[in-house]
Amino acid sequence: MRLTDFWQRMDAVFGAxxxxxxxxxxxxxxxxxxxxxxxxxxxxxxxTIWRAVCAAYPDRVPATLR
Incomplete structure (x- = not known):
């Protein structure tokens, strides 16, 4: 996963x-x-970091972003 993709997902889940x-x-x-x-x-x-975020916030990360 590219770093830009990672931050786009973070922004999508938690807001910019x-x-x-x-x-x-x-x-x-x-x-x-x-x-x-x-x-x-x-x-x-x-x-790896994204998977850790998904595990820490399972109710916030939609299935489409996992």
Missing amino acids: GYAPSIATDQVLTTLGGKTVREALDSGVATV
């Missing part, structure tokens, strides 16, 4: 104003206790 906050503030255990931003900065694949 809230997605950056989720990425910076929410620690995800499936990412080893990292935030989305930390995972991106450390080179974790965007598809």
